[in-house]
Structure formats: C-alpha cells, structure tokens
Amino acid sequence: MRLPGKKAPRRVRYCREEPHSGPMPAVWVRFYGELNDFMRPERRGRRFLHTLRGPSSVKDTIETLGVPHPEVDVIIVNGTAVDFGYLLRDGDRVAVYPAFRSVDLGGVLRVGEPLPDPVRFVLDIHLQKLASLLRLAGFDAVVLDEDAVIARAGGQDGRVVLTRDRELLKRNEVRWGYWVRSTDPPRQFLELVRRFALAPHARPFTRCLACNAPLRPVTKESVIDRLPPRTRAEFDDFHLCEACGRIYWRGSHYQRLVRFLEKSLQR
Numbered sequence: 340m341r342l343p344g345k346k347a348p349r350r351v352r353y354c355r356e357e358p359h360s361g362p363m364p365a366v367w368v369r370f371y372g373e374l375n376d377f378m379r380p381e382r383r384g385r386r387f388l389h390t391l392r393g394p395s396s397v398k399d400t401i402e403t404l405g406v407p408h409p410e411v412d413v414i415i416v417n418g419t420a421v422d423f424g425y426l427l428r429d430g431d432r433v434a435v436y437p438a439f440r441s442v443d444l445g446g447v448l449r450v451g452e453p454l455p456d457p458v459r460f461v462l463d464i465h466l467q468k469l470a471s472l473l474r475l476a477g478f479d480a481v482v483l484d485e486d487a488v489i490a491r492a493g494g495q496d497g498r499v500v501l502t503r504d505r506e507l508l509k510r511n512e513v514r515w516g517y518w519v520r521s522t523d524p525p526r527q528f529l530e531l532v533r534r535f536a537l538a539p540h541a542r543p544f545t546r547c548l549a550c551n552a553p554l555r556p557v558t559k560e561s562v563i564d565r566l567p568p569r570t571r572a573e574f575d576d577f578h579l580c581e582a583c584g585r586i587y588w589r590g591s592h593y594q595r596l597v598r599f600l601e602k603s604l605q606r
C-alpha cells in the first residue's frame with residue numbers, strides 16, 4: 340500500500356506464486372506446449388503475473404500476450420474449463436493449452452472448434468511454395484493476398500488459415516488457423532502433417548500444383564499434340580487439369596517428389 344508522502348515502491352518482479360496484492364487486478368497465466376513459441380524466453384513453460392488494464396475477457400488477454408486464438412484449444416481458470424468470453428478476475432489462475440490431437444480430453448470444454456472434414460486450407464500469399472506441397476499431397480489449398488479475404492475464407496468458407504502473420508490469425512472471423520513456425524517450405528509441410536494429422540488423408544498427385552483444381556486421367560491421344568517430342572516417346576500416363584489446362588506425367592521430378600512425400604507422411 341502506498342503511504343502519503345512516501346516514494347513509490349520499486350517494481351517487484353513476481354517470480355513465485357505469491358499471493359497477489361498489487362493496486363491493479365492481475366492474473367497468473369501459464370501457456371503449455373507449442374503455445375510457448377509465442378512467448379518471450381523468460382515466460383516459456385512457467386507461470387507469470389499479468390496485470391489487467393480494465394475488464395478483460397480471457398480471449399483478449401491471451402491475444403494481448405501474443406497467442407492468436409485459433410492456436411488455443413482448452414483454457415482452464417482456477418481448475419475449471421472456460422470459454423473465450425470468460426471475464427477475468429483479480430487473482431485468477433489461467434492455464435492455456437494448444438490442440439493436442441492425440442489426447443482424448445473427454446468431456447472437457449474446448450474453445451478450439453472441430454476441424455472441417457475434409458480439412459481444407461487458405462494460405463497467405465507468402466506461402467506459395469507450401470501451398471504447392473499441400474496440393475502435391477492432394478490437399479485443397481488456395482492462396483490469397485488480402486487479409487480480410489483470407490480471414491473470411493478462414494471463417495465462413497471453412498478453411499484453415501495458414502500464415503506467418505500472427506495479427507492476421509487474431510482477426511475475429513478466423514475460426515481455424517495456424518501460425519507456420521518454420522520459414523523452410525518442406526519443414527513447414529512437416530509441421531502441418533504433424534499438427535493436423537494429415538498423413539491418412541493424403542491423396543498424392545491428384546491436384547494441380549499451379550491452380551489447386553483436381554486432376555483427371557486422360558488418354559495419351561487426347562493430349563498428344565501438346566506434348567514435347569521426348570515426353571511423347573517416353574510416357575503413356577497423363578493427367579489433365581481442366582481448370583488451367585496443364586498436363587501432368589511422371590517426368591524427371593516424379594521420383595524425387597515420391598521420396599519427399601513418403602518421408603514427410605510416414606507415421
């Protein structure tokens with residue numbers, strides 16, 4: 340308590356679970372698992388005190404601390420699961436969990452929504468190469484370049500937003516989303532395979548890498564006029580994208596792509 344005429348006390352760094360008695364309401368917060376990727380090093384894997392600046396929902400507080408809401412699956416306050424609208428009170432103890440796909444949470448209230456089935460993606464424009472890898476594995480992956488349009492696709496259109504922009508994921512319309520950690524496309528692809536348990540749903544070589552439309556098998560005769568002479572001589576199986584007209588065959592890159600998919604999708 341401040342006494343009249345006394346100097347303000349030095350700021351105390353709360354590093355233990357001491358009873359909170361500051362002048363402003365504050366809550367204890369701890370993030371679990373991969374949500375720590377959003378935390379400053381000194382906050383990773385530990386409980387820390389967060390001062391509230393007025394009435395705050397648990398969702399706003401989690402996002403103020405740097406974690407976009409689509410990354411969160413379960414929120415426990417004082418031992419009870421709550422939804423995003425819960426209004427925090429002085430002294431609350433908040434534990435925030437990511438989606439653990441392999442864990443059965445029974446009847447615990449989850450703020451994360453069940454994934455669209457089949458899972459479909461919308462990618463931020465800077466993730467073009469990742470989109471091609473998703474299409475290679477057969478996943479529906481559109482690329483858009485305007486935040487409002489991407490967010491809408493991640494809400495009403497039922498797509499999972501993939502981006503390296505955390506602020507985009509914090510938009511209210513986004514229902515499903517994931518902040519892509521790596522900057523290397525093959526590693527990014529592996530992140531998604533693990534995060535969304537993609538392996539059993541892969542349908543390799545069924546989608547156009549350029550435009551995302553499904554491919555269909557066509558006879559050699561129907562496309563022969565458009566094939567380079569060596570391809571015409573060496574290959575017999577062809578697929579066509581009816582949306583953009585590209586023709587696919589098992590050319591020189593095929594074996595390399597097969598190896599990449601086998602390695603990435605192994606369970």
Ligand SMILES: [Zn+2]
Nearest residue numbers: 547550580583
């Ligand atoms: Zn196409």
